[in-house]
Amino acid sequence: MSQAVVDRLSTELGERILETSDAFGEHEATVAADAWVEAARLLKEDDALQMDHFIDLTAIDYPERASARFDVTLTTRSSVSGQRVRLRTRVKEGEKLGTVSGLWMGANWAEREVYDMFGIEFRDHPDLRRILLYEEFVGHPLRKDYPIDKAQPLVPYREVSDIVKLPPFGIEEGQPFARIDWEARLAGRDQQVSPAIGVQQGQRRTLSDSEAAEQIQARIDARRAAEAAEEGSGK
Amino acid sequence: MGQLKVIGGGGEDVAVTTRLSDLLQWARKWSLFQYPFVTACCGMEFMSTAAPRYDIARFGAEAPRFSPRQSDVLWVVGTISQRQGPVVRRIWEQMADPKWVVAFGTCASCGGFYDNYTTIPGVDKVIPVDVYIPGCPPRPEAVLDALMLLQDKIQANDRRPVVVPPKQVVENAPGRAKEGGS
Numbered sequence: 001m002s003q004a005v006v007d008r009l010s011t012e013l014g015e016r017i018l019e020t021s022d023a024f025g026e027h028e029a030t031v032a033a034d035a036w037v038e039a040a041r042l043l044k045e046d047d048a049l050q051m052d053h054f055i056d057l058t059a060i061d062y063p064e065r066a067s068a069r070f071d072v073t074l075t076t077r078s079s080v081s082g083q084r085v086r087l088r089t090r091v092k093e094g095e096k097l098g099t100v101s102g103l104w105m106g107a108n109w110a111e112r113e114v115y116d117m118f119g120i121e122f123r124d125h126p127d128l129r130r131i132l133l134y135e136e137f138v139g140h141p142l143r144k145d146y147p148i149d150k151a152q153p154l155v156p157y158r159e160v161s162d163i164v165k166l167p168p169f170g171i172e173e174g175q176p177f178a179r180i181d182w183e184a185r186l187a188g189r190d191q192q193v194s195p196a197i198g199v200q201q202g203q204r205r206t207l208s209d210s211e212a213a214e215q216i217q218a219r220i221d222a223r224r225a226a227e228a229a230e231e232g233s234g235k
Numbered sequence: 236m237g238q239l240k241v242i243g244g245g246g247e248d249v250a251v252t253t254r255l256s257d258l259l260q261w262a263r264k265w266s267l268f269q270y271p272f273v274t275a276c277c278g279m280e281f282m283s284t285a286a287p288r289y290d291i292a293r294f295g296a297e298a299p300r301f302s303p304r305q306s307d308v309l310w311v312v313g314t315i316s317q318r319q320g321p322v323v324r325r326i327w328e329q330m331a332d333p334k335w336v337v338a339f340g341t342c343a344s345c346g347g348f349y350d351n352y353t354t355i356p357g358v359d360k361v362i363p364v365d366v367y368i369p370g371c372p373p374r375p376e377a378v379l380d381a382l383m384l385l386q387d388k389i390q391a392n393d394r395r396p397v398v399v400p401p402k403q404v405v406e407n408a409p410g411r412a413k414e415g416g417s
Contacts, residue, residue: 134318141351141352157361
């Protein structure tokens with residue numbers, strides 16, 4: 001049913017609709033970045049479409065893609081016809097995208113979140129600030145090149161002896177992300193999502209506590225060394 | 236109440252002596268005013284503990300004070316994000332001595348499964364903690380265990396951090412629901 005919406009977009013925007021798809025009944029149109037606002041305006045204001053319900057606006061990072069690093073998607077629905085369609089565009093790193101917050105009020109915060117998490121800026125946005133993180137935060141954490149274990153504390157952590165915890169707290173408790181062999185996983189040698197599943201499927205053993213501690217310490221040391229080197233070269 | 240010494244006896248003129256510090260600690264441990272710093276789902280168990288079924292009032296700790304200046308125990312209940320770090324630190328600094336801190340649940344104790352850029356891996360990275368309660372969330376019994384542990388620590392004037400030990404399951408204990416029953 002939503003095919004009609006995609007068809008209408010294609011006839012109106014022609015070449016600037018790069019591709020369309022309807023995977024599992026979810027209709028989607030990929031639009032060139034410079035036609036982003038125009039396509040959104042058509043969805044919202046066209047008498048035949050009337051996509052008046054803003055559902056979500058988010059982004060996906062493809063760091064390995066050379067042409068344009070990010071996908072931004074906009075999901076809308078029409079409360080009149082019940083049609084639902086997703087608009088997608090591709091944005092290069094540093095490229096600004098037009099805002100759709102003038103069309104749907106709800107897009108305001110969604111665009112702020114995309115800015116916060118991915119660093120994609122929106123032209124003419126009324127209030128483009130970080131929405132979830134703090135102003136002191138450096139970088140954008142949902143970019144895939146953001147280090148997974150890098151925190152940016154606002155209060156310096158206490159360094160006292162009693163912070164070494166007794167069991168059951170310490171490295172072996174909680175969700176043991178620390179035990180996943182991230183190097184192997186990122187290199188594609190291992191696909192385990194959690195140590196427990198890995199053991200069940202016989203893929204690999206989990207790291208022992210001391211091995212996990214060593215890995216973590218090695219990562220911390222490497223990062224400190226890198227930061228020290230960076231500071232050294234900065235001066 | 237520490238060491239008690241009975242003087243006199245055999246009649247009505249009986250006196251009991253103790254040390255002043257012991258008496259003070261005894262008074263403190265039975266009138267803990269709490270500051271609930273509740274940020275997440277553990278709050279449900281905290282409410283349950285405070286409500287009549289588990290009745291934290293039995294331990295003299297039922298009065299919440301939403302001013303840190305009037306409270307003795309800071310209950311950190313739930314996940315503490317990096318953004319909340321300065322807030323919880325400031326609240327702790329505003330409390331008058333003597334003061335104690337309880338880390339309620341796994342997130343407050345060590346960050347739980349939030350092993351990423353958002354979350355402080357345990358509130359003890361920011362403020363000193365006296366009692367840790369494991370559990371996600373902990374049952375009210377564990378919370379009461381923690382409170383009693385804290386009372387013991389106050390009485391003994393012991394500031395070393397402790398973890399609430401796992402519950403001992405007693406099979407066929409009186410009042411315990413039969414297996415398979417509802």
